[in-house]
Amino acid sequence: EPEVTQTPSHQVTQMGQEVILRCVPISNHLYFYWYRQILGQKVEFLVSFYNNEISEKSEIFDDQFSVERPDGSNFTLKIRSTKLEDSAMYFCASRGQGNGELFFGEGSRLTVL
Amino acid sequence: GNSVTQMEGPVTLSEEAFLTINCTYTATGYPSLFWYVQYPGEGLQLLLKATKADDKGSNKGFEATYRKETTSFHLEKGSVQVSDSAVYFCALSGETSGSRLTFGEGTQLTVNP
Numbered sequence: 001e002p003e004v005t006q007t008p009s010h011q012v013t014q015m016g017q018e019v020i021l022r023c024v025p026i027s028n029h030l031y032f033y034w035y036r037q038i039l040g041q042k043v044e045f046l047v048s049f050y051n052n053e054i055s056e057k058s059e060i061f062d063d064q065f066s067v068e069r070p071d072g073s074n075f076t077l078k079i080r081s082t083k084l085e086d087s088a089m090y091f092c093a094s095r096g097q098g099n100g101e102l103f104f105g106e107g108s109r110l111t112v113l
Numbered sequence: 114g115n116s117v118t119q120m121e122g123p124v125t126l127s128e129e130a131f132l133t134i135n136c137t138y139t140a141t142g143y144p145s146l147f148w149y150v151q152y153p154g155e156g157l158q159l160l161l162k163a164t165k166a167d168d169k170g171s172n173k174g175f176e177a178t179y180r181k182e183t184t185s186f187h188l189e190k191g192s193v194q195v196s197d198s199a200v201y202f203c204a205l206s207g208e209t210s211g212s213r214l215t216f217g218e219g220t221q222l223t224v225n226p
Contacts, residue, residue, distance in 0.1 A: 056213060107156045
């Protein structure tokens with residue numbers, strides 16, 4: 001069964017460092033997303049990406065965040081200068097045509113010290 | 114904007130008990146509704162969905178009916194098992210193709226033997 005894969009599963013970084021989280025969406029999907037979940041809290045939308053550009057972003061997704069689809073398979077989330085409050089589980093997701101099911105990866109846990 | 118409200122948790126039940134987790138939503142138009150489940154240490158998995166009013170989604174003994182008149186999508190299961198222990202998230206997706214998911218707060222379910 002096709003799946004969304006994410007790397008790394010866990011990353012520990014120092015405050016102020018840059019972090020790149022990687023995702024390989026399902027191959028024929030067109031819409032890509034990043035969500036995050038701070039420990040014990042709601043899953044929050046960060047950004048959606050379609051046709052090689054951001055289609056929607058939340059107020060959380062400020063100038064410190066960026067996304068990229070550098071090749072035909074990867075979808076990355078970059079945090080330029082991490083803060084303590086960026087510590088969370090980051091989920092990548094993808095969706096095919098239409099408005100069907102969103103498939104999530106298993107998440108990348110980011111710990112900022 | 115769109116929003117989802119779940120019943121306050123956590124919920125603790127004995128095995129074979131009846132489960133209801135309430136979910137209500139606010140949205141314009143005709144959103145699609147989903148229940149996602151997150152088992153300990155894992156990502157989000159789609160449990161069931163309904164895409165139009167009066168549709169009933171079902172999977173693994175869980176059911177939820179899309180009630181437009183009460184803007185609700187309550188999750189039910191007649192007889193829970195220990196293996197159902199997880200966090201359950203109600204979510205909605207707007208009408209537009211590729212719309213993001215908006216999640217509820219999540220409800221922690223613990224089933225004791």
